[in-house]
């Protein structure tokens with residue numbers, strides 16, 4: 333799926349063909365596994381990373397590189413579940429995860445990483461009041477830098493009537509996602525970790541003090557095993573894989589769009605919508621990189637070139653037809669509760685997984701927590717204990733998950749259409765009133781007084797329709 337590393341890197345990451353004894357064995361060389369490896373090696377442990385395919389083979393080598401604070405789970409739900417104080421602690425850890433990525437993603441450590449600042453989360457519906465309360469919550473209680481953007485400001489930078497208000501995160505940033513995962517591997521190796529590709533873990537025995545790990549061509553012994561295999565972990569611990577709902581997400585980059593792109597999109601950071609449908613940004617000056625469609629089964633990414641081009645046109649009709657230059661996809665693991673799986677399953681057996689669509693800051697945070705717990709006894713990973721390993725329902729759950737996803741997207745599309753309809757109706761009403769005023773002025777008459785609607789007793793008033801809360805995906809990504 334992703335570009336293979338060059339020959340030099342390949343020689344440095346061979347298949348494991350001899351038996352080995354280490355302090356920590358990490359299963360999986362995605363963002364999660366590599367961050368644990370880097371941190372543990374920096375703290376002085378001997379580390380081996382076993383990767384069944386190659387570094388960044390799945391989602392980690394196919395993400396869009398947007399780094400924001402927070403989790404996939406909306407902040408309100410987080411507070412409802414674990415209370416205000418623990419939510420603040422978790423939120424602060426998620427910000428530290430983003431800081432960790434920033435500290436690694438320098439041109440010096442990762443040449444060509446192309447870090448740029450700022451992300452904008454836009455609402456598909458009019459959500460002024462919810463926006464204000466969210467801004468207050470994030471800035472006052474969660475110490476996060478945010479700015480509220482009015483509709484005009486959003487539409488000044490994104491020429492579409494699809495988006496309304498926005499929340500701007502000046503300290504969020506974006507990087508070249510593929511370069512980051514290979515950069516992490518290089519840093520981990522430089523810190524002393526050994527990375528073996530083409531080395532699937534087929535089973536392990538975690539019962540003793542020294543754990544045993546089996547691969548087709550060699551055996552390992554380690555004091556700690558860290559499972560960072562995401563949805564592909566498979567046989568070594570199938571029950572763990574089944575706590576994740578796999579969701580394949582597809583993304584594309586357009587051919588150069590020339591000046592027409594600058595006429596329509598001037599915002600240079602990442603844009604996500606609050607319903608988690610679209611996620612895009614400008615790359616290489618005049619191309620759009622865009623993630624949108626999802627499936628709960630593995631499909632060929634090329635199938636989504638047409639749908640992504642149509643989606644771009646739906647949001648930005650003024651762009652006209654766009655040619656898609658490259659399409660790719662990767663599978664993210666969603667948990668039932670929406671929070672990542674971070675912690676110790678039994679003595680010396682760790683899990684770091686389930687990062688969903690927001691894996692950069694959260695996997696960085698998890699890597700630090702686990703490495704520090706193993707080597708320093710830092711117990712903060714226990715903040716994640718309320719989020720247990722819940723069975724995601726296997727194939728039946730996946731179909732249900734897909735239907736729920738479709739329903740969510742369908743209802744958000746309907747809410748967006750309704751909001752645009754209301755906006756057009758209000759504009760028509762304003763024009764009609766202006767014409768009426770002008771006609772009255774010319775005729776020298778005063779406008780007729782509008783009849784006051786009769787006040788109905790409270791119990792007779794119609795109840796407002798139940799609406800889904802817009803703005804419920806703070807910090808959420810594609």
Ligand SMILES: Cc1cc2nc3c(=O)[nH]c(=O)nc-3n(C[C@H](O)[C@H](O)[C@H](O)COP(=O)(O)OP(=O)(O)OC[C@H]3O[C@@H](n4cnc5c(N)ncnc54)[C@H](O)[C@@H]3O)c2cc1C
Nearest residue numbers: 360362363364384390392396397398533561565662691692
């Ligand atoms: C299109 C797309 C866009 C995204 N954009 C963003 C974004 O902008 N920002 C953001 O924060 N997140 C984004 N994400 C989400 C992010 O990519 C993921 O959350 C993150 O990469 C998950 O990392 P991981 O290491 O847990 O899993 P993976 O990347 O799946 O890595 C797990 C690795 O473990 C290996 N493995 C599994 N089982 C075994 C075994 N038994 N033996 C050996 N190896 C094994 C696999 O081969 C794999 O390489 C995006 C995802 C997609 C698909």
